[in-house]
Amino acid sequence: MQKVIDAHVHILNDSLFHLKWLEGEPSLEKNSSLEDYHNAWKGQDRYEVEKIIHIETDASLEDKERENAHFISVAKDPETAVDGVAVYIDMINDNAAKVIEEKFKDEPVVKSVRYILHMPYEAPDLCLDPRFVENVKKLGKYGIKFEACLRPEDLGNCVKLAKLCPETDFILNHMGIVDATAWADDSRKDYVDAWEKNISDLAALPNLTCKVSGLSSADVNLIAPIIDYCFDAFGEDRVMYASNFPVCKANISLNDWTFAMLDISAKRGKEFQNKFFYDNAVKIYNL
Template structure:
């Protein structure tokens, strides 16, 4: 089964600034595209979308341009600042740098106050994405999923992708109240679900069965036509590895039809992110 990875982070500290990595010593080092492909290709990963790595704001354009020149990177989800009045100009610059290969944008919302995404300006700026066929990835904590609901309702013409299964707190709180909040955001037809980024919410001794109820609930809530898969590499290495996560994801959906597995691992990604 071939895989399109919709959530790869690459880290090049010699070229770009990542202020947040000072608080993440376990992954505060270079993570190159060559090292990624050495592990990814034997697992069936054939292509990857680079997901912005919350670089310093001054490096957003530089990150986007740089990663699009790396082997196997078929597109980028670029960082942005929709809360700023000059967002339209930033969008135009990203589109020019990307030359058709910027497939979406993301603003990490769990690292900023909740009221950053609340003003109408934020939603109005996101609505500009629709005319360019761009998506917006939502990166929220489980207790913030209502913020994603509000944005998706304000910008119904935009396709949103909820990163990391909505970040359930597997190791502490567990399934509830995440389960109901996930249902509520999945009920919006312009929101897709990304099966990614949950391994780091577990103890290192997790198994596929630890993850199964979360993955299955996401797929059940969104349906097989509205889910994509992502590695969240290298964050996945905090409590696992790219290999263990791929193997677990395959095991969890092993009893599903070939068609549904293809939708999760590459067909939906190609459609939703317009990779054809």
Template sequence: MPPSLPPIIDTHQHLWDPEQLDLPWLKNAGPPLAGRHWAEEYRTATEGVPIAASLYMEVDADPAQKLKEAELVLKLIESDSSPTKGAILSANPGADGFRKYVDRFRNDERVKGYRQVLHGGTTPAGYCLSEKFMANCRYLGSQGKTFDLCLRTPELRDAVRLAAACPETTFVIDHCGNADPKAFFTKDDKRKVRPSHDAQRWRDDMIELAHQPNLHCKISGIVARVPNAWSSDDLRPIVEHCRETFGESRIVFGSDWPVCKMGASLKEWVAALAEIIAPWPIEAQQKLLSGNARKIYRLA
């Protein structure tokens, strides 16, 4: 790990314990995601990495256990036994009862925002553009809470319309818009891989997203999709395009642990990112790794 790396705020820390929480999607997941991934395991995974704080990111638990998930994480934060200092909880702005649920956390400073998984198979295209969904996102803005967006790449421009309809709400696009590093391999690359989307379409969509001042971009998730024998150069085009489009003040780091283990360990991901941002001014590095997160998620 580079010794000069600035302190890091990890804005995308998944934690789960199958003994305490039911995650339907985890039942069919094998290594490296199966099993317990709680605070102790995260501590081991980040040993030697300068993590100053982390934000818990919801894990798509069974809908009947959303409140239990929140209680488990808030108890962890309160215990002060881990770097977890805030939570992005699960809440569906398109569902009945949304406001009643989020109102219980209205004045809870530990709850920084919410997310509803939009990239899975349970939500149709355009789901986030219903009037109910948009009105409830505006409601989050009135509470000072953020909303993280994880969209399928063909639907990225839905976020443009959503952000435009909710100008007082802060949105964060997770995982660089779910960019696939394989889309940026050169034609003469000897690794025979097929990308999940077109590179230029993604670039253009990210430019459109960046035009919305209340949209921010999370540098996360991309390492989970690398093939074998990868290097930081495979991730560089995505990171640099996000920086160029959103600017140095609207990008934040997220480990996406333990999902990142599908491509690399957390340490390997951080080391690769360190290589990519090494030429950046130190102020820009600090903004990406901690400064912007403090502002976007209101961290002390």
């Protein structure tokens, strides 16, 4: 049985932290618990999740500070599987550096910061705003990583940002939120080519790692070229398994996704699988 660290899990609790984005996702429940996550993979004999990284849930602005504090508390509880958290910081706020220094630099369970850049209301070049760049640099000063969650067309800006902040480690979320259907559509070759170039450019930077997650299908034949491209580009030491539970449930189950990852990675051998599913997360997130 493969032991697993899931590097991207959300525990949704709309009753505690308003999640406005869920209003447009009727296929997703507004609440999910650690028990729901546990139950989603129990009962099968191919893998076992030992630890998870909890990623901020894009709560409404007035709830973000409470959400950060809540999940830091959860991660500190030895009875939970949560071993680290990605918190939210307003990265274009002039006070961001002060927040990092006063609230997070001495919190060992705070592994990273995520500021979602793929929302339609965010400017494509927001991450290159001088304030954003300086705050990302500040994260590196304290060993806190930046979770890069961008639209595919904005990945070139992530390359620029990572070059401007060489002392900060970046974790690319969801392989750049790539659309898997493009690989089955000859008319979208330009999209595929652009994504592959951006992934290669990101992988060429030593401060970039990649979470393999976020696709809307678990069809091995459909998604294997995308997964394999990331495996080849980033190499065996800079890729991590992630589920994006429960958001993944809009299209696929946790088990279907994980089984697909097991099947696709199997041809690379057990050592690769151990790194991908477990060891790399320990190293990258300092667990």
